[in-house]
Amino acid sequence: MATTPTPRVRLPAQAKAGELIEIKTLISHEMESGQRKDAAGKIVPRKIINKFSAAFNGKMVFEADWNPAISANPYQSFFYKAVETGEFTLTWKDDDGSDYVAKNKLTVV
Amino acid sequence: MNVKSGVVSRRETLAMAAIAGLAALIAPRISIADEQTVAAEIKKLYGDKKFDSGKIKLDVPEIAENGLVVPVTVDVESPMTEQDYVKAVHVFADGNPLPGIVSYRFTPACGKASASTRMRLAQTQNVICIAEMSNGNLHMTKSVVKVTIGGCGG
Secondary structure (H helix, E strand, O other): OOOOEEEEEEEEEEEOOEEEEEEEEEOOOOOOOOOOEEEOOOOOOOOOOEEEEEEEOOOEEEEEEEEOOOOOOOEEEEEEEEEOOOEEEEEEOOOOEEEEEEEEEEEEO | OOOOOOOOOOHHHHHHHHHHHHHHHHHHHHHOOOOOOOOOHHHHHHHOOOOOOOEEEEEOOOOEOOOOOOOEEEEEOOOOOOOOOOOEEEEEEEOOOEEEEEEEEEEEHOOOOOEEEEEOOOEEEEEEEEEOOOOEEEEEEEEEEEEOOOOOOO
C-alpha cells in the first residue's frame, strides 16, 4: 500500500470519574504476513505492525503484541477506567521502524 | 509406466497432472503449526506450570465464513485492582503457519481485562487462550473455529 497508515480512534470525549470506557481503534495497514507468494513465486516479505500500545498521561495502560495472524487493517479495542482528565497516546509500531501515533483527549467531569 | 514406446501416453500425462495437482494441494499444509508447536510456545513462556480452567471468556465465532477476518474477544474475570489484576493474555492457534496470534499486557488502569481484535485463520482449528494473573496463577481455555475459506496466502 502506498498510502501512509491512518489511525482512527473512537472513544467518548467525556466520562464520569470511575466510569469504564471502551477505546476502539482501527488503522489502515496491509499487514503483509510474510507467508504469501507473488505471481513469480517469490515470498512477499513480511511487513506488519508488530506492536500497539496505549498510554494515558504518559503512563502505560495497555499493550498488544501483534503477530502476522492479525488481519489487514487491524482493529483493536480495550477498556480504561476514567480517573482524571488527560490525553491518550496510542502508538502503532511498524516492522520498518516507523511509528504511527494518535492522540485523543478525555475529559473527566 | 509404459516407456517402451518412448512416448508418454495421454493416460500417463493425465495421471502425472493429477499427481502434480495433489502435490500442490498438500504442499502448503506442510509448514502448518500443530498442537505441539503451540505447546512448545506455551512452555517457552511458562515452563511446566499448571493451568486452571475458568475465568476466561474467549469469544470467537463457531463458524467463520472468511478466515481472513475472524473477530476474537477475550474477557478475563478479575477485579483489576493493584493487588489483583490480569497481567497478560496470550492467544494461539494450532492450525496456522505460525502459532502466535496476539499477546496483551493489561494494567490495573484498564478497569476491565477485555480486548477485541480480528485475526486470520488458515483452516478449521483450535484457538487457545492463556491468562496470567498478577499472583502468578494461570488459566487456559480453547475453542474450535470452523473456517469455510482459509485466510492464508490466498
